[in-house]
Amino acid sequence: KQYLVLNGPNLNRLGKREPDIYGSKTLTDLERELLQFGEEAEIGVSCFQSNHEGDLIDALHEAEEQYAGIVLNPGAFTHYSYAIRDAVAGISIPVMEVHISNVYAREEFRHHSVIAPVAAGQISGAGFFGYRLALLALVNQTGGSKH
Numbered sequence: 542k543q544y545l546v547l548n549g550p551n552l553n554r555l556g557k558r559e560p561d562i563y564g565s566k567t568l569t570d571l572e573r574e575l576l577q578f579g580e581e582a583e584i585g586v587s588c589f590q591s592n593h594e595g596d597l598i599d600a601l602h603e604a605e606e607q608y609a610g611i612v613l614n615p616g617a618f619t620h621y622s623y624a625i626r627d628a629v630a631g632i633s634i635p636v637m638e639v640h641i642s643n644v645y646a647r648e649e650f651r652h653h654s655v656i657a658p659v660a661a662g663q664i665s666g667a668g669f670f671g672y673r674l675a676l677l678a679l680v681n682q683t684g685g686s687k688h
């Protein structure tokens with residue numbers, strides 16, 4: 542089975558963007574780590590990033606054909622995009638929400654996720670490692686493990 546890691550707006554700026562919050566590693570580092578983890582754990586992993594709401598929605602729709610589950614970091618869309626929420630609600634594969642930072646320890650507007658009620662679950666504050674946790678949780682839920 543294949544799993545998609547979908548990163549939203551401003552996450553292409555990882556490493557440069559607020560490194561005190563998001564760390565000094567880049568999106569390329571993250572994607573490389575996840576591809577390597579996928580190989581080691583025998584989990585098929587693909588990665589995609591976009592700054593555009595519509596492109597993320599298209600990717601969610603298209604993923605249904607190809608993937609068993611999605612790890613989604615919607616960036617700031619987390620807090621207000623009903624369109625992304627509807628896309629998540631409208632596909633039949635599970636979506637695990639991930640945040641690098643602990644959104645509940647930050648500004649008030651980050652405490653609310655419009656995605657969380659339609660997601661399979663949420664991981665917040667585990668850094669890049671949270672993506673691995675999310676992949677493992679999805680594999681566990683969808684029977685994707687070869688072992």
Ligand code: DQA
Nearest residue numbers: 551614616617640641642651
């Ligand atoms: C984020 C948290 C969001 O509040 C923020 O807008 C982001 C990144 C995170 O990974 O911690 O862009 O999703």
